[in-house]
Amino acid sequence: xxxxxxxxxTIEGAFWPPDVDLFRTLLAATATHLPGDxxxxxxxYGKSAVLLGASLGDxxxxxxxxxxxxxxxDEQNQGENDASYAGLTxxxxxxxxxxxxxALPVVVQGLSESIVDHARHGTHRFVHVDASHxxxxxxxxxxxxxxxxxxxGILVLDDFREEHTPGVAAAAWQAVLTxxxxxxxxxxxxMYATWGDxxxxxxxxxxxxxxxxxxxxxxxxxxxxxxxxxxxxxxxxPPDHPARRFVPPVVWPLVRRMGERAGLRTGxxxxxx
Numbered sequence: 143x144x145x146x147x148x149x150x151x152t153i154e155g156a157f158w159p160p161d162v163d164l165f166r167t168l169l170a171a172t173a174t175h176l177p178g179d180x181x182x183x184x185x186x187y188g189k190s191a192v193l194l195g196a197s198l199g200d201x202x203x204x205x206x207x208x209x210x211x212x213x214x215x216d217e218q219n220q221g222e223n224d225a226s227y228a229g230l231t232x233x234x235x236x237x238x239x240x241x242x243x244x245a246l247p248v249v250v251q252g253l254s255e256s257i258v259d260h261a262r263h264g265t266h267r268f269v270h271v272d273a274s275h276x277x278x279x280x281x282x283x284x285x286x287x288x289x290x291x292x293x294x295g296i297l298v299l300d301d302f303r304e305e306h307t308p309g310v311a312a313a314a315w316q317a318v319l320t321x322x323x324x325x326x327x328x329x330x331x332x333m334y335a336t337w338g339d340x341x342x343x344x345x346x347x348x349x350x351x352x353x354x355x356x357x358x359x360x361x362x363x364x365x366x367x368x369x370x371x372x373x374x375x376x377x378x379x380p381p382d383h384p385a386r387r388f389v390p391p392v393v394w395p396l397v398r399r400m401g402e403r404a405g406l407r408t409g410x411x412x413x414x415x
Contacts, residue, residue: 171342277308297336
């Protein structure tokens with residue numbers, strides 16, 4: 143089932159290019175090469191969950207978890223919820239999901255790491271973590287995702303590069319350095335990683351990028367190949383391209399020249415030695 147961008151845009155939430163296309167690409171790749179369950183820790187109003195649900199195959203299960211309107215167990219977490227997620231309810235999520243799919247996923251209301259008590263272990267091909275930004279909670283969520291994932295399953299970690307979420311960044315790179323997590327791609331907002339072999343998934347990302355306006359730069363991190371997906375630098379973006387919402391038109395010629403001087407090209411890769 144294909145979920146068009148126009149339908150996704152009717153659901154509240156931040157789910158930016160190129161991550162929507164990366165989700166589609168990697169969900170399709172895992173469905174072909176690594177059939178299994180799906181999970182999302184932190185669903186907000188369901189924007190990315192409906193895309194996960196569209197990828198479900200026979201016998202596969204999507205499990206989602208969120209506090210929704212339930213109170214958080216500690217003051218810091220409750221403060222984060224009050225600031226960022228006020229008004230979120232389970233009913234609102236379920237209504238959005240039912241607008242797209244006839245049946246709900248397995249919905250767990252509680253702390254995100256509690257998903258391990260409701261989902262199968264070692265069977266998941268794709269787990270999206272977009273829950274609390276507090277360091278201790280993110281560490282627990284990453285541990286939970288590892289328990290759920292199949293050996294080559296994909297962990298997607300949101301907000302690991304945002305200025306207001308240092309706890310996510312710390313937990314992400316902590317997992318890389320101490321638990322063997324291997325990132326194979328990073329977008330402006332999300333890390334795509336596995337505890338197994340990410341070469342097949344990285345190849346799918348590179349194939350997707352061919353012919354797009356996104357910049358790919360290949361780097362080596364902790365001994366593994368990683369592809370960084372950067373913002374478009376082409377001056378030929380269509381007027382309605384989402385990237386134009388963030389860069390004033392007068393700046394595009396300068397951005398294009400800077401990209402050319404750096405040796406970056408859209409729809410291709412640049413090796414960094």
